[in-house]
Amino acid sequence: MAIFVHLTSAANAPRIRRSGVRAASHGQGGTRGVYCFPVLPSYTLTHQWLRELARFGSRGGLVAVHMRLDDDQQVLVGRYTDRSRGAQATVSASEAVRRIAALEDPRGWEVFVPRAIRPSEVHRVRTAPQVAGWRYLPDAHGARPCTCFGCRVRGGYGARRLRERLPHPLDGPPPPTRVLLARVAAAGDPGDPAALREALHWFGMRRRGPLAQLTHLATHPDPEVREELVWAVAAWSTPGVTALLADLAADPDPDVRDAVESTRTSQ
Missing domain, CATH: 3.20.170 (ADP-ribosylation fold)
Structure with a gap:
């Protein structure tokens, strides 16, 4: 046997x-x-x-x-x-x-x-002894750890310090809120779409955020900015998110409306 x-x-x-x-x-x-x-x-x-x-x-x-x-x-x-x-x-x-x-x-x-x-x-x-074996993957010891969203373990031992020491260019940790708001202000009026989308990308990694300072982006002329706004605030626990998403659900652009619907079905 x-x-x-x-x-x-x-x-x-x-x-x-x-x-x-x-x-x-x-x-x-x-x-x-x-x-x-x-x-x-x-x-x-x-x-x-x-x-x-x-x-x-x-x-x-x-x-x-x-x-x-x-x-x-x-x-x-x-x-x-x-x-x-x-x-x-x-x-x-x-x-x-x-x-x-x-x-x-x-x-x-x-x-x-x-x-x-x-x-x-x-x-x-x-x-069984609790120290045998490898972690993450074989031969991981000595290799630079990846801090991207797919590889990192949320809440793992030392995870926050690791992300701060080795920030990922796309997955953070995000800059402080005051820095992001300064980037939104510096983007101008109505604002450079690329700069606004980048700032909203980082805002989307937070659990709460300054919703009042971002609601004006719901009327931005670029639909990609409005869509990025949906993804940024959908998971926030900040009061007012539901009302903002309800307004964006009637957006003239179909991609924005689809984004709102996707966030609702995933919750």
């Missing part, structure tokens, strides 16, 4: 001992199941996903659940980057172990069991 390890929150340990591992994760193609990794001679490689999973929080730390699966159990195997491309292969559990064990560098590889794990298949549940 093939032996795999599944990493999960310590708070789940009593339930797993009693009822097994639930099929709570989504794999390639939206299938529900359980992620795991073969038990290899290298302890570090076996538990390589531990630090990455710990980044997303766990109650009481993480534990290692050792599972015994039939050799002919069908699983998905591949690198985590293959999942979004639908390139993970469907093989038997024994073949998944063979493929991963034969790799020169198996970091970033994963096995997905497309079903729940029965209690009889749980071999043991034990504590």
Whole structure:
């Protein structure tokens, strides 16, 4: 039988001992199941996903659940980057172990069991050291971290200091409100469209903003400025946003109206 390890929150340990591992994760193609990794001679490689999973929080730390699966159990195997491309292969559990064990560098590889794990298949549940493995991606240590909106982890340890130290040219952190308002004023009347769109782009990264100083842009002659205004203020909790969006919903430009409708359907 093939032996795999599944990493999960310590708070789940009593339930797993009693009822097994639930099929709570989504794999390639939206299938529900359980992620795991073969038990290899290298302890570090076996538990390589531990630090990455710990980044997303766990109650009481993480534990290692050792599972015994039939050799002919069908699983998905591949690198985590293959999942979004639908390139993970469907093989038997024994073949998944063979493929991963034969790799020169198996970091970033994963096995997905497309079903729940029965209690009889749980071999043991034990504590695991919380320092093994890589974070973000293999070989990330020593590489300059990316602070773009897609890569950064909101609320992560040191995330704010990292963004301030390595600001992204498009994704911030945004300049202070007073600086942005000065740029809006310097753009003139009715205002340079490019300068106004750039300032509104940065305003859109805030949770609140000076709505009263920006409402005049709802009548700007350039429809792209009015559309950017919609995206900038739609998520604000500032009083008056709903009324402004209601006015822009009747804008003569269809792109502006579509922007308002999109913000309403996404909320």
